[in-house]
Amino acid sequence: MNTVVKKTRRWLWILCFCLVLCTISPAIWTSILHKPGKVDFWLYHTKYDSIVRTMKAQLTHPSEASTKQLIEGCEVCGTRSEDGKYTITIKTCDWGHLGMFGYLYADAPPASKNDPYSDIDAPGELWMKGDRLNNNWWTVYNNLN
Secondary structure (H helix, E strand, O other), rough: OOOHHHHHHHHHHHHHHHHHHHHHHHHHHHHHHHOOHHHHHHHHHHHHHHHHHHHHHHOOOOOOOOOOEEEEEEEEEEOOOOOOEEEEEEEEEEEEOOOEEEEEEEEEOOOOOOOOOOOOOOOOOEEEEEEEEOOOEEEEOOOOO
């Protein structure tokens, strides 16, 4: 084989490797670091549903707010309204000054507020609402800017 063909094959292998790496890296990134998103939610939704069931069992009285609790390795806060609707936040990762990320479970859409640091009324930290994942789930974040 001449050297031109060998170099061409080598570059094709390098290109294929880079394409595969670029394709799977976001899935690996979100699954290892638990940064909320569709991939992480799809992989760990049974864990998050279990956390919500545990928190609902603890919030038995109306207008009861929980303190921060560690459930299944996640920091969780929750409230129950007068009409029995739950709002629960699950912090999945805290990168210090780089921000916090998690999920919001709410039986009713969370109330919005006009605060530049927190645009939703959610228990726990000052949260900004991210993407809606399904009927009762949203991603939340706080970039600490």
